[in-house]
Amino acid sequence: MPPLPQAHPSCASRAFPLGVIWALALATPLAGCGELSCPAPLSNVDGVCVKLDQAAGAELCDGVDNDGDTEVDEDWPQLGEACGEAAGECVEGEWVCAVDGDGVVCDGGVDPVEEICDGKDNDCDGLIDEGVLSTKVHVFDGHATVATVEDGYLVARIAEDEFRVLTYDSSGEATGKVDAINNPVPDLVFMTSDSSGSRVLLSLGGLKFHAFDVHVDSDLVPIILDTQQLHPAWDQPTQQEGIPAFGAYAPPLHPRITASPPRFVGYPDIATFALAAFRGDNLAGLTEEPTVVAAVSPLSVFDTAGEFLVWEQGENTRAGRLLDDGSLELDIDVAPGSAPSVAVRAGGIGVAYTRLGSLRLSELAALSVQCSDGGLCDDEVAAGELEGPTALAYDEARDTWFVAAGTRLVVVGRFEGNAIVKQSLELTSLSDTVRRIDVAVSGNTAAVVQVSRDAGSSLTLLGCF
Structure with missing residues (x-):
């Protein structure tokens, strides 16, 4: 973390008799005027900004020519200039004459204070709420997923043979508003979600895949509008020509669903990557045969966000814009790495991945799918x-990434163009290995769902609680 900005004190420049100056020079040094140097040509002595070579009876700071040299207040050239910080909650002041005329003081400035969790940059270091976010944790039996809605989150989970959707507000509290239907997939292996405005699309499955369309109103009331089983081409094989066969549907190879544009993306079988695009306010398009995406190799860990796809290719993480016809535009190698995840931000995307035990983050421009000018580029966070799986989400208002890998969650800001970790947490409420992660942001909070190998789930909410 960079050094915090130093507080600007109300320093004063005073004229002392010569004997006092000698006494001060021989005295044991005491705490100075904060930790800043006083403005030249003043010196810091015992918390006072003094001009050590100034004789008694010299010019005072009072708007009068005291020494008769036709100049006024010439010993304080900093008069009228800015003092203090102009960052975060800090406000610059102005150097003015002290009331007694013996020096100058910083008038009207607001100095840094200790950071508190309030959505503001209290210590004026360019970061908001660094190191002070608190958590609320909920643990569930069965699979779960989380998506952003206005002023809160929608959480979907399996409970008592039901597929349930429930909401949490931005303070991290359950609203108690729930909708539910019978779980159509008894042998559930995965669950994912994505949102666009008040619409949340969810998918779940095992050997067969299903999608759900959920609306969340302004009072955070969730309503399941529609459910649809996907085209039989998505059904995962158990035998081929009498020989046992295996599908590609367990995390981290599980399908994904996106809300904008609405798509279902994944592996109909271990050798084929495909997508099903659908339009309008229903899921009918999912009954059509999927479109093959030939550029993605078999059994590659992947992720989607908006129009963008990231995937493992050899030892690299690759990214591109995925079109409805199955072609890819602007696809490039991002960096060496594995277990990639992707999230949309204004003007582009963020891509997280692991390499040699480290978690890394790159910001790519939408028009080029290359590192953005001035953005993060293969920064270690x-x-x-x-190890994977990874997931991430971006808070535009705070220019902050929430990036997860396994049980580690890091809150990442930027300082002078570089990634800086604002907070790092170990999320260890699950006893088994984490196989899937969701990260979402809403308001001034973030939500993380982890799903373990034994299908236990945890929901961790972060914010100023």
């Missing part, structure tokens, strides 16, 4: 034998 965490280290320590980290």
